[in-house]
Amino acid sequence: MDQWVQPRGASPGPAVTARHARHAGEGTEWVDQLVEEARRGDVRAFEQLVKPHLPRLYRLAAAMVGTDDARDVTQETLVSAWRELRRLQRPDRLESWLRSILMNRARNVLRTRRRHPAVRFDLNAGHADRMLHEPMSALPGRWEVEDALTKLGPDQRAVVVLHYFADLPLRQVAVTLGVREGTVKSRLNAALRNLRLAFPEGST
Amino acid sequence: MTRDERRARRGGREALPRPVEEHLREINRLEPPIDLMDEVVGRIEDLRPPHRFSWIPAGVRVAGAAAVLALAAYGLVTLLPSNGPPTGEPVDVTPTVIPSVIQLEPPDIASLPAAAAVERTLSPAEPGVPAAFGHGSLWLASDPAGTLVRVNPATGEIEASIEISGPIDRPYNMAPAVDDRWVWVSSGEDGAIVRVDPESNEVQGRTEVDAAGYQLISTGSDVYMTDFDRDILVHLDAESGDLEHRIQLPGGPSGLAVTDDGLWVSLWRQERLLLMDPQTLQTFDEYEIGLSSITLTPDGDSLWISGNNFRALERFSIPERRVVARTSEMTLVLFRGEPWGLTFDGELVRLDPETLAWTAGLQVDMRGCDCSNLVAGPDRLYVGTTTDEVLVVAP
Numbered sequence: 002m003d004q005w006v007q008p009r010g011a012s013p014g015p016a017v018t019a020r021h022a023r024h025a026g027e028g029t030e031w032v033d034q035l036v037e038e039a040r041r042g043d044v045r046a047f048e049q050l051v052k053p054h055l056p057r058l059y060r061l062a063a064a065m066v067g068t069d070d071a072r073d074v075t076q077e078t079l080v081s082a083w084r085e086l087r088r089l090q091r092p093d094r095l096e097s098w099l100r101s102i103l104m105n106r107a108r109n110v111l112r113t114r115r116r117h118p119a120v121r122f123d124l125n126a127g128h129a130d131r132m133l134h135e136p137m138s139a140l141p142g143r144w145e146v147e148d149a150l151t152k153l154g155p156d157q158r159a160v161v162v163l164h165y166f167a168d169l170p171l172r173q174v175a176v177t178l179g180v181r182e183g184t185v186k187s188r189l190n191a192a193l194r195n196l197r198l199a200f201p202e203g204s205t
Numbered sequence: 206m207t208r209d210e211r212r213a214r215r216g217g218r219e220a221l222p223r224p225v226e227e228h229l230r231e232i233n234r235l236e237p238p239i240d241l242m243d244e245v246v247g248r249i250e251d252l253r254p255p256h257r258f259s260w261i262p263a264g265v266r267v268a269g270a271a272a273v274l275a276l277a278a279y280g281l282v283t284l285l286p287s288n289g290p291p292t293g294e295p296v297d298v299t300p301t302v303i304p305s306v307i308q309l310e311p312p313d314i315a316s317l318p319a320a321a322a323v324e325r326t327l328s329p330a331e332p333g334v335p336a337a338f339g340h341g342s343l344w345l346a347s348d349p350a351g352t353l354v355r356v357n358p359a360t361g362e363i364e365a366s367i368e369i370s371g372p373i374d375r376p377y378n379m380a381p382a383v384d385d386r387w388v389w390v391s392s393g394e395d396g397a398i399v400r401v402d403p404e405s406n407e408v409q410g411r412t413e414v415d416a417a418g419y420q421l422i423s424t425g426s427d428v429y430m431t432d433f434d435r436d437i438l439v440h441l442d443a444e445s446g447d448l449e450h451r452i453q454l455p456g457g458p459s460g461l462a463v464t465d466d467g468l469w470v471s472l473w474r475q476e477r478l479l480l481m482d483p484q485t486l487q488t489f490d491e492y493e494i495g496l497s498s499i500t501l502t503p504d505g506d507s508l509w510i511s512g513n514n515f516r517a518l519e520r521f522s523i524p525e526r527r528v529v530a531r532t533s534e535m536t537l538v539l540f541r542g543e544p545w546g547l548t549f550d551g552e553l554v555r556l557d558p559e560t561l562a563w564t565a566g567l568q569v570d571m572r573g574c575d576c577s578n579l580v581a582g583p584d585r586l587y588v589g590t591t592t593d594e595v596l597v598v599a600p
Contacts, residue, residue: 044246044249044250047249048242048245048246051245052242055237055241055242056236056237058237059235059236059237059238059241060232060233060235063232063235064229064232068232068235071235072237072238072241075237075241076241076244076245076248077549079245080245080248080249080252081549081550083249083252084252084313084550085550102550105549105550105551106549109549112578145224146224146225146228147228149225150225161221161225162229164218165218165221165226165229166229166232166233179592180592184592193219193221196221196222196225197222199222200222200223200224200225202222
């Protein structure tokens with residue numbers, strides 16, 4: 002596991018340079034400049050632009066699709082962001098934009114995964130090595146919660162994750178998902194109802 | 206604890222059940238894999254802009270360049286005056302072309318000719334996922350409700366709502382397939398294959414197969430269904446509805462297709478393609494495809510292999526028995542004989558059937574796009590959205 006997971010609090014890798022430190026302190030102008038450089042094809046500028054958001058994106062992906070697929074979803078989100086960077090209209094809202102891309106991808110993974118989660122139990126099918134490298138594979142009760150979240154379906158899961166995990170207000174959840182706030186509320190109510198059915202109070 | 210108390214405890218939000226809260230808290234302690242950013246950068250650096258000869262497979266380009274150099278060298282040697290002895294017979298410089306997979310970098314969709322336009326948006330009164338087109342209607346699957354919804358493709362009006370099973374807690378089970386006579390649906394509740402008469406919109410028969418559908422296809426005379434979870438392949442006689450075979454097929458049977466060569470079944474966990482006798486289900490042959498395939502689509506001499514988990518869309522040449530071209534992952538349909546795909550990013554693209562080059566495109570609103578739901582009608586494409594609407598696209 003250690004070779005895959007960066008220890009919490011570890012110093013940033015060598016790619017994060019003094020430019021990045023300036024990025025943190027100089028507001029949106031520096032971000033604008035990095036966006037421009039990245040749009041001209043500077044991969045390092047793109048790296049500096051998105052690297053500060055990587056941990057949150059990875060965790061959001063893990064909350065949405067589970068840790069088995071979080072790496073792929075995060076990677077595909079960033080590659081997609083690189084390809085679509087010209088569509089970013091507000092560089093100061095980069096994280097919201099990345100989050101929208103990630104949520105879209107994550108929901109599509111959940112849809113196309115269909116009933117693939119059953120694979121995770123098949124240690125003889127060549128997935129055992131991968132499972133051992135996943136940081137949360139040994140967490141007690143993980144599968145029960147994952148199953149309950151899977152049964153919510155992609156849309157209900159998305160509102161739960163954005164509201165409770167990413168701590169977004171309902172209005173911003175609606176913007177991120179491209180739906181009306183009323184839709185978010187009804188999905189959230191349904192999701193909470195379903196989760197309470199899965200985990201009645203006092204049952205755990 | 207009352208609802209208000211729960212809400213108050215979370216500062217205005219109703220509390221999640223404790224195991225879910227703890228689970229999310231654990232996730233919040235995760236750090237990304239240390240090599241993840243490097244991988245992303247590597248992927249991006251591999252994205253080369255298309256150049257003049259990018260349509261030529263890499264292997265052919267290398268072989269071609271070698272041949273040109275060899276010919277140039279040969280010409281130089283034979284044309285220049287030489288004081289030495291004759292060099293004998295010319296060396297055979299015919300290049301050996303190693304079979305390779307054509308893989309082109311997808312272009313910026315904005316640079317492509319417009320492929321289509323969204324003509325209108327349908328908002329059916331009952332939610333469902335566009336799953337098939339046939340008998341003049343669009344068929345939506347409402348998997349959790351166990352309902353098959355028949356929709357007028359022009360107006361979005363519900364023509365029929367057909368109960369297949371009771372509500373089930375598995376999100377994908379119905380896998381509808383339409384042939385000239387019937388609409389076939391899997392019922393996850395009782396493990397049956399259900400036959401719906403499109404004339405009356407009524408269930409005309411149920412065959413107990415003790416399996417739940419992942420992909421279901423009908424040739425008109427035979428019906429096949431894979432059950433991914435339980436490694437089962439089912440074969441029915443379409444005429445009688447009788448169960449012909451139900452076999453265990455380890456490896457996660459997923460995609461299905463029938464061609465003149467036989468029945469093709471992809472194994473998701475083993476990244477292989479099986480060719481089977483469509484009547485006996487005996488395996489003739491098997492091929493490594495290196496792709497966790499979820500669906501197969503037959504198209505003349507080709508099989509389109511859709512992968513998932515960020516792999517690719519591939520064209521498998523049946524005569525050559527190998528993958529010959531590849532592009533980004535997308536869901537694929539054949540529309541008027543041409544392959545069309547929809548990517549995770551909501552890019553609806555027309556593909557060159559040989560090279561899989563993107564020849565035209567339309568950017569569908571990303572946030573409203575559910576990329577696993579693209580259905581081809583006779584003159585329109587139908588795209589399901591995350592808000593239970595259906596975009597009608599006119600190519």
